[in-house]
Amino acid sequence: MTDRIRARVPELVPDVEVVGDPVHRLPHLLTFSCLYVDGETLLHELDREGFSVSSGSSCTSSTLTPSHVLKAMEVLTEGNVRVSLPLGTPEEDVDRFLRVLPAAVSTVRQKLGAPVHTPKAPAVEDTLTVDALGRRCPIPVIELAKVIDDVPLGGTIRVLSDDEAARLDIPAWCAMRGQEYVGEEPADHGSAYVVRRTS
Incomplete structure (x- = not known):
């Protein structure tokens, strides 16, 4: 079973x-x-x-x-x-x-408010920033998923988060969704988790 x-x-x-x-x-x-x-x-x-x-x-x-x-x-x-x-x-x-x-x-x-995968208009920005400060996981991951198609292939998204779980869950999301986790950068508050769109 x-x-x-x-x-x-x-x-x-x-x-x-x-x-x-x-x-x-x-x-x-x-x-x-x-x-x-x-x-x-x-x-x-x-x-x-x-x-x-x-x-x-x-x-x-x-x-x-x-x-x-x-x-x-x-x-x-x-x-x-x-x-x-x-x-x-x-x-x-x-x-x-x-x-x-x-x-x-x-x-x-x-x-x-998790994303529902529907076709979107063509991406126009190479870099986006998602402000998820003060919000606990899985919200930072949900906000990342909502905008991943808003950057072109090779474009990056910086997710600002002060939730310790984001340090683990954003790379795990990248692995599950076939995106590249670039790494963590210092930010004024919390950290910036950088993701590159690869698919």
Whole structure:
């Protein structure tokens, strides 16, 4: 059943990455990361449907700091769902989880104003700056995703953020979306995370 969830979640929900080794892992656990999603909000949506799941790594699930485990894995630190299937979990529960999950993720993304991928007018600026100061992840990543098509191929976007999670989540977003993470620059407040559009 764990393998079934690992295979089906990316098929059912766009912009999702199943993390961790598919073989060398605990057999009853799996984790996936959803772009443009606040993990705690998603947990509440799933809880309303009767599912008790966790977010982040088990090492830091009770704190608001980015997980050092997820950081070491170079995956999103925000928008993670950790599913545990205890011995005796009915297959019907897995079926219902897979039915409920797409709508729950969509609801959270809509609440956060996540981008919907639609064709845009041709890009006109080589460099853009996104001011996400004072906003917690996943908002800086959402704002980056909204404007990535506004720069031409090879153009750059500077995301201003003072949220520590942005240091981890922006490079992870770049890896998931096929964009180039250039690096971090000092800024008057927080940091500027530079991304080059490559696709």
